[in-house]
Amino acid sequence: MIKRALVIACLIPTIASAASFDCDNAHSPLEKAVCADPALSTLDSSIATSYNAALQRLSSDGQTILRDGQRQWLQFVRDLCFTPQDASEVGFCLTKRYTDRLKDLSTAAVTIGPYLFSRSDYFSATTHDKAGRPYEIHAGAPRIDAPLSPAIASWNDAMEKKRMMRAVDSDCGSRHGDEYSSLEVNYASAKVISVKATDWEYCHGTPHGQGGTIGLTYIIEPRLHTLEATDLFNIDTAWKDFLTSRSYEAIKKKADGTSVERDRVERAAINIRGWTLTQDGLLITIDPYAVLAYAFGTTEVIIPWSDLKPFLAPNAPIPPQT
The missing domain is CATH 3.90.640.20 (Heat-shock cognate protein, ATPase)
Incomplete structure (x- = not known):
């Protein structure tokens, strides 16, 4: 029996309901594709395990944010990997997105310094270029789930604003393009939180993508401000x-x-x-x-x-x- 739990885990809000089920019951193209590939099935099960483990560590607000991101990711995979294309590319597309999501979930409930960090994600592949190729957008940012204080709440707000800005900003003009943004916590203490922010963009029809990295370091105590x-x-x-x-x-x-x-x-x-x-x-x-x-x-x-x-x-x- 090939088991996986991702689809049910993403859509049903109770943690306990994220159980594996028999691939004999697979109906959607995504379900059938995962069940047909043992490597994808293993990735799917790993994602479900990581996702549920993270949920169990998070607050109610943190769980809601993680579930929202997971639902978006599931729709993102459907929109991106099952557009008209060579059938041989579907497996490659799914493997990449599943591997990327498993990496995301490794930071969905992680302790760094005195904080329990979760993450907030935005995914979209609903718009297309003239050739019918989806524009791929993923913007993710860290979020402190606990302990919360006025300063930490402000830091969370700042990270969310950075994430939202990166989800909509584009230098491609009328071309549009694929947008990727990742904010990774490198160091955290009661005094300071330092994040490495990486942005990458590929404007469809250009020779190569472009991007850059900046540091976003905030002093937490005695007053919240960006590093000087x-x-x-x-x-x-x-x-x-x-x-x-x-x-x-x-x-x-x-x-x-x-x-x-x-x-x-x-x-x-x-x-x-x-x-x-x-x-x-x-x-x-x-x-x-x-x-x-x-x-x-x-x-x-x-x-x-x-x-x-x-x-x-x-x-x-x-x-x-x-």
Whole structure:
């Protein structure tokens, strides 16, 4: 018996009702496609397991938000993978979306620092280009389920606004395109929450997609605000030169002989929007075109907190150092 629970789990609001059922009862094209592929059936069961495990950890509000996202995802899969196309592509489409959703659900109820994080997702594949190909949209963001406080509620609101903005923004103009946005928590403590936000867009009919990454770091205590350089660094030190030098070294190595303009590296290295706080150090993300050509891809430079110690502000919101 090939078992799976996803379809029923997504649509019935009680956790206990998300039971596997016999594929002999499969009726819809999605159900039949999943039951016909053992690998998809395994993915489906894994999704149901992760989904139900997350629901059991979340508050009532968190459960509602997760269910809404799961329902949207299920409709998204139907709209995206069962449009007129070669039948051989259906399995590939389903495998990719199921694999992606399983990764999403790994952060649907996860403890990071003092918080239980869930997630809020928006999915859509209801509009199409002239060739009948759906425009694929997915925007996901973290949400703190517990503990809640006025500051955390404001942080949740800020993340939701970022998610909604990314779900509707497009640089494709009349072309429209596929939109993907992911906000991933890299570090969280009672003082600070640091998120890495990645956006990717493919305008239908263009040679390749484009995207970028920014850091969204919020100081929680003593007042909620976005990270400023003075929160992290003593401005009377040579922190700008240090970040620039480390970034320049990494980019020169990656460029492999291609000319690198140091002033462009400096602009990227000291740009707070490129910073993400991690357990190990400060992550500086430098997008394509900021310094190097698109073909070189994104450059990530992580500088250990121990190396940054001479430049840090007295109360810098970094992980405890041993």
